[in-house]
Amino acid sequence: MTIKSRVLVVGGTGYLGKRLVRASLAQGHETYILHRPEIGVDIEKVQLLLELKQQGAQLVTGSFEDHRSLVEAVKLVDVVICAISGVHIRSHHILLQLKLVDAIKEAGNVKRFLPSEFGTDPARMENAMEPGRVTFDDKMVVRKAIEEARIPHTYVSANCFAGYFLGGLCQPGHILPSRDSVMLLGDGNQKAIYVDEDDIAMYTIRSIDDPRTLNKTVYIRPPQNILSQGEVVKIWEKLIGKELKKSSISAEDFLALMKGQDYAEQVGLVHYYHVCYEGCLANFEIGEGGVEACELYPDVNYTTVEQYMKRYIYFYL
């Protein structure tokens, strides 16, 4: 029997982080969560930590402001997964991970580090537009530090979190699908890739002890979930038994929307632009430095777009 790595999740109370913790426990890993004293009186976080602890996770205290505490935390485990925030409309702390990289380098015991990525492959976004490119640029700064420190790693390119993209029928600023109307981005025909967040966590944990993913990018591309906005809308229409009223917005008008928006919203709009107008997620073949999760783990029954979207029907009942 192979021994399962011990895992530390940093950002374990976050939107993706808590799913990573649960998936790690479900797959039988001894699982630690970094508990940051900066939690203050955030009652939701404390309750979540208690819940995750009851499910079997262990808490280890450490702060990004205290290098020694990070070194001691990473010394407890074989694998470190970071899910620190990186969505401007929530919060964005990708570069804080440089402190984690320093700690992992000093500790010297970590067999695999998975930085907070879980989206578009930043290595493919060198021509991304301002100001949205900050997400990709910051993630590349972290990659460079990891590689310079010669830390064994895996980068997970998870494509679109289903909750953001399917929930809003691929419209920025929406996370619930309308039963009446939808605005198509351009002709709505560019393919994107949608992944249930729990599946992202499951595939991520599957990859951590897998030699095939060492120093590689794992792309999560569930074959049935490579769909255009128009196809997503059709699935929703079928589920609600009704056709939506459709309008569309040209690329120029979409970009013009950025004027007058705050910085965080502009960043988000640029991401939608690259995904929905340029098709940046699905318009390339995975090259030598990459592997595809559904091919690596064909036994996983991933959630299809239709299965995922069924939950929204109940929302309106």
Ligand SMILES: NC(=O)c1ccc[n+]([C@@H]2O[C@H](COP(=O)([O-])OP(=O)(O)OC[C@H]3O[C@@H](n4cnc5c(N)ncnc54)[C@H](OP(=O)(O)O)[C@@H]3O)[C@@H](O)[C@H]2O)c1
């Ligand atoms: N592909 C997509 O569609 C998509 C969508 C959303 C996010 N993402 C990516 O997924 C990753 C995780 O994002 P998320 O939305 O799950 O993150 P999140 O919930 O916004 O935040 C995750 C964690 O970040 C930590 N954090 C926040 N502020 C901090 C600070 N000042 N100092 C230290 N830690 C701080 C907290 O960890 P504690 O638990 O320690 O408090 C928090 O729980 C990011 O890389 C993001 O870019 C991708």
